Amino acid sequence: MAVDALPVADRTITEVGALLRSREVSSRELTEACLARIDRDAERLNTFLAVGRERALGAADAADSALAAGDAADRPLLGIPYALKDIFVTRGLDDAGQPDGGLPTTAGSRILEGYLSPYAGSAEERLTAAGAVLIGKTNCDEFAMGSSNENSAYGPVHNPWDESTVPGGSSGGSSAGVAAGEMYFALGTDTGGSIRQPASLSGVVGMKPTYGRVSRYGMVAFASSLDQCGPFTRSVRDCAAVLGAIAGHDPRDSTSVEMSVPDYLAALTGEIRGLRLGVPREYFVTGMEPGVEAAVRDAIKVLERLGAEIVEVSLPSTDSGLATYYIIAPAEASANLARYDGVKYGLSAGEDELLDNYLNTRGAGFGAEVKRRIMLGTYALSAGYYDAYYVKAQQVRTLIKAEFDAVLADVDALIAPTSPSVAFKIGAKTQDPLLMYLNDACTLPVNIAGLPGISVPCGLSDGLPVGLQVIGRAFDEATVLRVADAYERAAGFDQLRPPTAHD
Amino acid sequence: MISREDVEHVAALARLGLTDDEIDLMQGQLNRILEAVGQLQAVDTSSVGPTAQVIALENVMRDDVARPSMAREAALGNAPQREGPMLRVPVILEEGR
Numbered sequence: 001m002a003v004d005a006l007p008v009a010d011r012t013i014t015e016v017g018a019l020l021r022s023r024e025v026s027s028r029e030l031t032e033a034c035l036a037r038i039d040r041d042a043e044r045l046n047t048f049l050a051v052g053r054e055r056a057l058g059a060a061d062a063a064d065s066a067l068a069a070g071d072a073a074d075r076p077l078l079g080i081p082y083a084l085k086d087i088f089v090t091r092g093l094d095d096a097g098q099p100d101g102g103l104p105t106t107a108g109s110r111i112l113e114g115y116l117s118p119y120a121g122s123a124e125e126r127l128t129a130a131g132a133v134l135i136g137k138t139n140c141d142e143f144a145m146g147s148s149n150e151n152s153a154y155g156p157v158h159n160p161w162d163e164s165t166v167p168g169g170s171s172g173g174s175s176a177g178v179a180a181g182e183m184y185f186a187l188g189t190d191t192g193g194s195i196r197q198p199a200s201l202s203g204v205v206g207m208k209p210t211y212g213r214v215s216r217y218g219m220v221a222f223a224s225s226l227d228q229c230g231p232f233t234r235s236v237r238d239c240a241a242v243l244g245a246i247a248g249h250d251p252r253d254s255t256s257v258e259m260s261v262p263d264y265l266a267a268l269t270g271e272i273r274g275l276r277l278g279v280p281r282e283y284f285v286t287g288m289e290p291g292v293e294a295a296v297r298d299a300i301k302v303l304e305r306l307g308a309e310i311v312e313v314s315l316p317s318t319d320s321g322l323a324t325y326y327i328i329a330p331a332e333a334s335a336n337l338a339r340y341d342g343v344k345y346g347l348s349a350g351e352d353e354l355l356d357n358y359l360n361t362r363g364a365g366f367g368a369e370v371k372r373r374i375m376l377g378t379y380a381l382s383a384g385y386y387d388a389y390y391v392k393a394q395q396v397r398t399l400i401k402a403e404f405d406a407v408l409a410d411v412d413a414l415i416a417p418t419s420p421s422v423a424f425k426i427g428a429k430t431q432d433p434l435l436m437y438l439n440d441a442c443t444l445p446v447n448i449a450g451l452p453g454i455s456v457p458c459g460l461s462d463g464l465p466v467g468l469q470v471i472g473r474a475f476d477e478a479t480v481l482r483v484a485d486a487y488e489r490a491a492g493f494d495q496l497r498p499p500t501a502h503d
Numbered sequence: 504m505i506s507r508e509d510v511e512h513v514a515a516l517a518r519l520g521l522t523d524d525e526i527d528l529m530q531g532q533l534n535r536i537l538e539a540v541g542q543l544q545a546v547d548t549s550s551v552g553p554t555a556q557v558i559a560l561e562n563v564m565r566d567d568v569a570r571p572s573m574a575r576e577a578a579l580g581n582a583p584q585r586e587g588p589m590l591r592v593p594v595i596l597e598e599g600r
Contacts, residue, residue, distance in 0.1 A: 093580040096574070097577050097580035098580070255558065320546055323543045343582075346583075354593040363521060363522075372529065375510070375513055375533060376536060389540070391553055392548065394553030394554055395546075395551045396543055397553070397554040434535060450557030
């Protein structure tokens, strides 16, 4: 279907941004179109945990005034409706401690039900400054722990491509909502694949920037050495625009790096002739669906036809990635989640004895996967097991990173599948945590090494989207975006929309 | 293999109240996951140091100057129990204990 024929809610930021600037459409109209989709799909998809209708319309009117005043130069997100994964705090209390009309933040957990943040995070601040219109907070796996969005305390998200399947996770509300035309972009968080994998399963673009590129201030912490935030969009160009708005040093996140942010839109030359692209053989894992492998192999041929030099490379420690991740991430999580103590905020069991209050608050407030990871992490950090598990995993982390560094000294970027499968049925993997963890085999090594990675749609298998992953050198998001954009232009899968998107 | 008592011990360390059914389920699942992650023991790391984080930043400092902080009422706005300008917590130290 040609872009001109798409309803306005299904178009890209680039397209509706041009319409905003030429005053052919208003930000209020875009916001109303998104709200109509959200209302239509609320029960069917369950993408949102909170919608801020009146505030969004107010922000849209302010954007329309700025556009009318000709105040739109270098503000590609001005007037564009977006959503935040409910892992990002949004200010909801004023200085007197009273609700200020802002949205609650739950992290998908009962333990934070009704929590109103007393401060705004970096994501909300920067996107507000960019003039974007916050429309709501999206559903996600509890504390971002999951690969299917089935671990949300507020019910699973349904994939708009087939409502009986998962959208991927943990940022499933963000990926499904962007696919379904409920907002033009969303932010997610990616600790082991939680942006790229749902982007792949939902048929949208999703990028995890380099660790340190985007501030984590105001992101509910899961695993602090792995967490990173990034965009979901319907095109690589849109992704570059959003990344440009959120990237950059923030003194409030001491792991955010003081490094200038390049013009990511200028990097999208469409030209990849002469680039050396590595295909790591270990990423074509056993158990990969044939339709996924076929789509990714076809995509590699497209890149070759565009003039890139394709070379097979080896990352031999790849099969240690899963084990390394499932020690380090739960260990960090067990420490981070100690803050939910029933005293300062969130759920409290109200017990008279302090220990009982801890036990019963946390026992009642956390879901099964969160408990499993807290247990696993506490065990790995406990006396007698610390060296065998945690230190060992950190040593293997060194090996994994060194292998990436060596390979990326020789090639400009890596090409791989994002996920070994397309979207699977809701309930298909919930009984077996290990089976669920395998979804992230191709994405979590990238977090372990802290590198940037993007997932871009590369076709359908059995009618469901497949994602191509491009992985780059640390802080070289520009090359990752350039490769993904050149591929997208040649392949044309940015026109993919779920069958239900069209009104 | 971790025992039921191990599970109870770790749950106590994590201040996590688990039901009997949860302890049973957790014992089986943790054993399977630990067996899977145990594959790392076969990796030779004798000459490899640990990596705690991947970027070359350490000891990020800021100037030690006073600046405005969060308003007290905002900070207390989510408190489950409070008393005046303070969080109320269960008794920790008590005479005769």
